[in-house]
Amino acid sequence: MKNLQVVEKEFSSLPIIDISALVSGKGNLYSAASQIRQACRESGFFYIIGHGVDENLQQRLEELSRQFFAQDLETKLKIRMALAGIAWRGYFPVGGELTSGKPDLKEGIYFGTELPDEHPLVQAGTPMHGANLFPANMPQFGETVLEYIEAMTKLGHTLMTGIAMSLGLEESYFADRYTSDPLVLFRIFNYPPNLSPSDGNPIWGVGEHTDYGVLTILKQDDSGGLQVKSKSGWVAAPPVPGSFVCNIGDMLDKMTGGFYRSTPHRVQNQSQNHRLSFPFFFDPNFDVEVKPIELDNYSSE
Numbered sequence: 696m697k698n699l700q701v702v703e704k705e706f707s708s709l710p711i712i713d714i715s716a717l718v719s720g721k722g723n724l725y726s727a728a729s730q731i732r733q734a735c736r737e738s739g740f741f742y743i744i745g746h747g748v749d750e751n752l753q754q755r756l757e758e759l760s761r762q763f764f765a766q767d768l769e770t771k772l773k774i775r776m777a778l779a780g781i782a783w784r785g786y787f788p789v790g791g792e793l794t795s796g797k798p799d800l801k802e803g804i805y806f807g808t809e810l811p812d813e814h815p816l817v818q819a820g821t822p823m824h825g826a827n828l829f830p831a832n833m834p835q836f837g838e839t840v841l842e843y844i845e846a847m848t849k850l851g852h853t854l855m856t857g858i859a860m861s862l863g864l865e866e867s868y869f870a871d872r873y874t875s876d877p878l879v880l881f882r883i884f885n886y887p888p889n890l891s892p893s894d895g896n897p898i899w900g901v902g903e904h905t906d907y908g909v910l911t912i913l914k915q916d917d918s919g920g921l922q923v924k925s926k927s928g929w930v931a932a933p934p935v936p937g938s939f940v941c942n943i944g945d946m947l948d949k950m951t952g953g954f955y956r957s958t959p960h961r962v963q964n965q966s967q968n969h970r971l972s973f974p975f976f977f978d979p980n981f982d983v984e985v986k987p988i989e990l991d992n993y994s995s996e
């Protein structure tokens with residue numbers, strides 16, 4: 696999370712970019728790349744459509760997630776984060792996660808690439824590497840999460856080719872240097888309906904923050920509540936059917952010397968329902984050192 700005092704840019708909405716050419720490798724790849732460039736310069740946020748991620752898989756994931764969170768706390772705590780140690784996986788209850796020191800109004804589960812105990816990195820005690828904690832009473836949940844992680848990892852690689860092209864770099868720039876074995880973090884959050892406090896201070900589902908990594912790809916349900924910080928105020932990022940919301944994290948902001956923006960955002964569930972969201976964080980290989988990207992076209996739009 697970067698220093699939030701950076702100069703914000705003005706924007707009033709987030710663009711919707713059709714990335715089907717990047718996914719298929721056919722058609723006008725440069726049009727998608729130039730739209731990505733503009734979005735990353737302006738707000739660091741954009742919707743994608745034409746991504747090809749199976750709708751049925753997404754529905755199954757959402758349904759199973761609702762079933763998981765609807766269980767009593769004791770059952771959910773059977774996969775609590777403390778049981779996974781440094782692998783950093785499992786369930787945390789409402790109030791169990793803080794943003795800038797304040798508890799968020801959400802519960803959630805952390806997942807990552809599934810690695811068996813015998814894997815050398817797990818044996819070596821590498822942080823964030825290990826087996827997932829899946830609920831034993833819902834066998835389909837684990838399978839579906841792994842299928843989704845696979846689909847999103849593929850999408851992450853595709854988007855990184857688009858981002859490379861958008862910077863005028865060769866398509867494989869990130870794959871060659873940084874993301875051949877990406878660190879992926881997948882979270883599922885459940886934001887309870889927001890019971891407005893009597894003192895008038897809003898309770899945030901997630902307080903204002905920027906994302907740490909390179910790229911975040913977010914699936915959200917139809918509740919709404921995500922807001923992105925523009926110079927003159929907060930811009931809503933409401934659900935758009937069939938889309939994901941993508942945003943740039945601090946690492947890519949740093950790598951481009953701030954040319955691409957890691958923009959503060961926050962969540963408040965103002966609906967009467969439980970809001971589910973599914974952020975997928977696509978980050979560089981765990982042991983790689985991230986360096987500035989030398990570009991000669993930083994100044995041109």
Ligand SMILES: O=C(O)CCC(=O)C(=O)O
Pocket residue numbers: 882884901906913915921960961962972973974
């Ligand atoms: O739930 C959301 O819509 C966004 C969550 C988020 O910003 C994050 O996990 O970094």
Ligand SMILES: [Fe+2]
Pocket residue numbers: 904905906960
């Ligand atoms: Fe975020």
